[in-house]
Amino acid sequence: MQSRARSAIWLAVLAGAVLLPLAAAMRGALAGPDGGITLSNFTEVWGAALTWKLFARGLVVSAGAAALAVVLGVPYAYLAASTDLPGRGAWEVLGICGIVIPSYTVVMSWLNLSGDSTWVRTFLAEGMALRGGAAGAMGYLGVIWILGVSYVPFVVLFSAAAFRLTDQEAVEAARADGASGLQVFARIRLPAAMTGVALGAGAVFALALGDYEIPAALGLETISWEVLTLWTNGRGAQALAMAAGPTLLVVALYALYAVACGRSMALALSAERGRVRPERLGGWSWPAVCFCGLFVAATLGVPLTGLLTGVGGPATFLRNVAAVTGHLGTTLVAACGAAVLAGVVGLAAGGMIARTSGLARGAAVFLAAMPMAVPAAALGLGLHAVLNRPLLYEIAGSGAGALALGAAVRFLPFAVFAGVMAARSVPTDLEDAARVDGAGPVAVAMRICLPLTLPATIAGVLIVFALSVSELQVTNILCPPGYQTLAVHLADRLHTGEVERVSSVAVVMLCLAAASGGAGLAILRWKGYRS
Amino acid sequence: MQRRCWLALAGAVAVLAGVFLTSCGRGSRREVVVFCALDSVYSEPVLREFERRTGIAVSPKFDSEATKTVGLTSILLDQHRRGPVRCDVFWNNEVMQTVRLKRAGALEPYVSPAAADIPGAFKDPDGHWTGFAARARVIVYNKNLVPERLRPRTIWALADPRWKGKAAIARPLAGTTATHAAALFSVWGEKQAKVYFEQLLANDVHIALGNANVRDLVVAGRMHIGLTDTDDVASAIGRGDPVGMIIPGQGDSPADMGTLVIPNTVAVMKGCPHPEEARKLVDYILSAEVEERLARCPSAQIPVRPGVPGGGVTPALDDIRAVAVDYEKVAAKAEEVAEYLRQNFRR
Numbered sequence: 016m017q018s019r020a021r022s023a024i025w026l027a028v029l030a031g032a033v034l035l036p037l038a039a040a041m042r043g044a045l046a047g048p049d050g051g052i053t054l055s056n057f058t059e060v061w062g063a064a065l066t067w068k069l070f071a072r073g074l075v076v077s078a079g080a081a082a083l084a085v086v087l088g089v090p091y092a093y094l095a096a097s098t099d100l101p102g103r104g105a106w107e108v109l110g111i112c113g114i115v116i117p118s119y120t121v122v123m124s125w126l127n128l129s130g131d132s133t134w135v136r137t138f139l140a141e142g143m144a145l146r147g148g149a150a151g152a153m154g155y156l157g158v159i160w161i162l163g164v165s166y167v168p169f170v171v172l173f174s175a176a177a178f179r180l181t182d183q184e185a186v187e188a189a190r191a192d193g194a195s196g197l198q199v200f201a202r203i204r205l206p207a208a209m210t211g212v213a214l215g216a217g218a219v220f221a222l223a224l225g226d227y228e229i230p231a232a233l234g235l236e237t238i239s240w241e242v243l244t245l246w247t248n249g250r251g252a253q254a255l256a257m258a259a260g261p262t263l264l265v266v267a268l269y270a271l272y273a274v275a276c277g278r279s280m281a282l283a284l285s286a287e288r289g290r291v292r293p294e295r296l297g298g299w300s301w302p303a304v305c306f307c308g309l310f311v312a313a314t315l316g317v318p319l320t321g322l323l324t325g326v327g328g329p330a331t332f333l334r335n336v337a338a339v340t341g342h343l344g345t346t347l348v349a350a351c352g353a354a355v356l357a358g359v360v361g362l363a364a365g366g367m368i369a370r371t372s373g374l375a376r377g378a379a380v381f382l383a384a385m386p387m388a389v390p391a392a393a394l395g396l397g398l399h400a401v402l403n404r405p406l407l408y409e410i411a412g413s414g415a416g417a418l419a420l421g422a423a424v425r426f427l428p429f430a431v432f433a434g435v436m437a438a439r440s441v442p443t444d445l446e447d448a449a450r451v452d453g454a455g456p457v458a459v460a461m462r463i464c465l466p467l468t469l470p471a472t473i474a475g476v477l478i479v480f481a482l483s484v485s486e487l488q489v490t491n492i493l494c495p496p497g498y499q500t501l502a503v504h505l506a507d508r509l510h511t512g513e514v515e516r517v518s519s520v521a522v523v524m525l526c527l528a529a530a531s532g533g534a535g536l537a538i539l540r541w542k543g544y545r546s
Numbered sequence: 547m548q549r550r551c552w553l554a555l556a557g558a559v560a561v562l563a564g565v566f567l568t569s570c571g572r573g574s575r576r577e578v579v580v581f582c583a584l585d586s587v588y589s590e591p592v593l594r595e596f597e598r599r600t601g602i603a604v605s606p607k608f609d610s611e612a613t614k615t616v617g618l619t620s621i622l623l624d625q626h627r628r629g630p631v632r633c634d635v636f637w638n639n640e641v642m643q644t645v646r647l648k649r650a651g652a653l654e655p656y657v658s659p660a661a662a663d664i665p666g667a668f669k670d671p672d673g674h675w676t677g678f679a680a681r682a683r684v685i686v687y688n689k690n691l692v693p694e695r696l697r698p699r700t701i702w703a704l705a706d707p708r709w710k711g712k713a714a715i716a717r718p719l720a721g722t723t724a725t726h727a728a729a730l731f732s733v734w735g736e737k738q739a740k741v742y743f744e745q746l747l748a749n750d751v752h753i754a755l756g757n758a759n760v761r762d763l764v765v766a767g768r769m770h771i772g773l774t775d776t777d778d779v780a781s782a783i784g785r786g787d788p789v790g791m792i793i794p795g796q797g798d799s800p801a802d803m804g805t806l807v808i809p810n811t812v813a814v815m816k817g818c819p820h821p822e823e824a825r826k827l828v829d830y831i832l833s834a835e836v837e838e839r840l841a842r843c844p845s846a847q848i849p850v851r852p853g854v855p856g857g858g859v860t861p862a863l864d865d866i867r868a869v870a871v872d873y874e875k876v877a878a879k880a881e882e883v884a885e886y887l888r889q890n891f892r893r
Binding site for chain 2: 065494
């Protein structure tokens with residue numbers, strides 16, 4: 016077991032990275048006009064019927080998106096992880112790849128698809144109100160669809176991992192009893208994977224609730240958009256008080272999940288990967304392939320096609336890319352910084368989670384997942400409050416450091432996840448043997464832990480880099496003068512009608528994210544099969 | 547393998563050092579920080595040209611569709627109240643938020659010699675800000691859907707049952723639509739202004755995200771008419787979209803009071819860290835050369851100084867009957883009516 020002192024240090028670092036911006040946000044929400052503490056911001060905001068109406072809208076679209084993501088993502092994850100689907104390894108990676116595609120480019124692409132020329136486009140435009148704004152109940156459909164297909168990769172990610180941990184003995188026993196594939200799925204595999212499914216659905220719910228770009232772009236104002244509107248109108252305290260609502264809800268749901276499923280999660284994190292015999296699809300192979308193909312078309316094909324068709328010719332693309340080299344530089348610097356920061360903390364925190372037990376592990380897992388649970392606007396506002404102080408601003412807030420910090424905190428859960436996988440690949444008896452031989456902590460780290468964890472650590476760094484390239488919601492709030500990332504530049508130009516510029520920038524971002532994220536996922540997958 | 551680990555560690559330290567040095571290295575160079583509300587596609591070339599000519603590094607912060615001009619203003623007010631001031635120049639694409647900063651005492655008076663030929667109606671009497679390169683509030687219509695005989699002439703057309711559910715305005719909570727709403731309250735009085743907005747709502751006016759969204763809805767034919775700005779319509783006309791613009795209120799009847807003309811405004815921030823560079827930038831932005839450049843760009847801003855040619859798509863200032871407003875009164879009215887508009891214009 017890791018020493019208590021080291022565990023305490025890294026737990027404190029993790030807590031600082033996650034809780035400091037949230038504490039700053041809460042302090043801002045409680046700030047009175049004279050600088051004292053008051054609840055008046057909460058009573059003013061949550062005493063208004065409008066707030067509850069916007070909150071209810073946010074809950075409806077988030078729950079709808081989560082439900083849609085489960086309906087689409089769970090069968091996909093099962094097919095890719097637990098059956099003999101042709102090319103299932105590639106399908107699994109394709110199913111997760113959508114994580115690196117920013118949600119605002121997804122809505123751009125779907126909007127480009129909607130129009131009046133065919134019945135499909137008319138349905139998208141009228142039936143789902145993808146153009147023209149929300150029109151009664153139908154307007155919610157478009158928002159739920161886009162949110163669902165944007166975030167469904169999280170359901171695939173967690174569900175696939177959970178399906179792979181199904182108890183093989185129970186499956187074999189059911190088969191021996193004559194159970195069909197569907198019966199095995201419904202009575203053994205799915206119940207066993209509910210922990211992962213619930214985690215994925217929860218992630219989609221939290222991300223959809225905190226997303227202010229997609230609903231607003233489609234004409235539906237939700238609570239997250241109102242938080243940003245209040246902040247930009249100089250009512251920062253009220254904005255933070257409003258953000259506290261969805262934040263507390265998601266944290267409470269997550270805490271409930273941790274209590275209800277924490278034990279299963281702990282077992283899953285410490286379980287050895289067994290080899291699960293894939294379920295035979297037989298005559299259902301090709302329908303399954305068709306379903307997976309449609310899934311990938313909706314989550315990857317449409318965004319990519321929408322962007323590529325908007326680029327214009329190669330000469331136009333190159334001209335537009337040349338025009339944004341400054342923003343590209345800022346993006347690369349910020350993303351590299353975020354990746355390294357998150358990688359270091361993630362490796363240490365992941366190692367701590369893998370090597371400890373009980374309350375410390377539970378607290379670390381809870382803290383590590385918080386940044387993705389908290390609405391992006393709340394996280395951004397909290398970080399802004401932390402960095403907007405005289406000395407901190409000069410060190411970190413006035414340059415790319417602010418952007419790196421924002422993205423590092425936002426995507427810390429991915430780095431911690433990679434860190435856990437990395438730590439699990441180091442046999443504890445090796446460390447113990449080194450210590451018995453008289454090696455100090457630095458020697459153990461440099462000669463045993465780091466060499467063995469380097470591939471997974473690099474994978475985590477690459478994944479955080481991929482996600483940071485296109486991060487917008489936190490970056491939009493933290494962007495200092497003179498530093499504009501590609502994502503902020505793209506959002507800036509979205510309404511100017513410069514389709515070719517916007518599409519070219521989006522393609523560049525996607526290429527960066529796909530290359531680095533794909534490499535990271537490939538390393539993790541390779542590492543996973545080797546262990 | 548161990549060597550690779552040391553290399554990886556060294557690389558990580560180098561990356562972090564490089565990232566955070568981007569903050570620390572700023573103090574040594576000549577620079578000016580500008581918060582700019584005009585779309586970066588139009589303003590950034592101007593700022594880069596200034597940078598090229600003077601060697602002074604320009605660090606711009608632009609607004610976005612998410613944060614709008616009011617977001618920049620909120621940051622500036624926060625800097626002014628709590629310190630330190632980190633922005634040197636505020637380039638606004640309208641006037642109300644600039645007046646809001648003046649009322650808060652956040653602006654430094656500076657009368658630029660480059661603005662000597664700008665009419666007094668576009669300057670702050672106390673020298674805190676100067677206007678240039680304006681836009682006008684206009685009605686955009688779809689040429690394929692709105693025959694000439696039915697083309698609206700005043701903003702009351704948006705309340706006409708003929709356009710029920712087919713007229714659009716931007717949310718009057720920010721930007722020029724908020725300025726326009728406040729101006730209507732100021733010029734018409736509260737009673738008539740509320741009648742107007744209530745009639746709009748009763749006529750199922752579509753509330754769009756912004757002026758550009760209004761234009762896009764009319765271009766797409768989802769709306770037939772809309773209230774927006776000249777620059778939004780000019781860029782659509784320039785692209786060949788089937789829309790036209792009408793300057794409302796230009797007739798001879800008593801209801802035709804003219805339209806609102808909203809200039810860009812530029813001001814120096816009080817207590818800014820680079821005052822000399824700030825004044826140089828203001829001088830450049832207010833030059834006739836820049837005003838002509840903004841007139842010729844796709845947004846076709848309207849020159850306010852005589853003798854500067856327009857872009858051709860929008861009418862010249864002399865050809866527009868502008869409604870006479872006192873921007874100080876409009877800004878004061880904006881704060882009064884903000885809550886009324888926020889409660890009634892939700893989507």
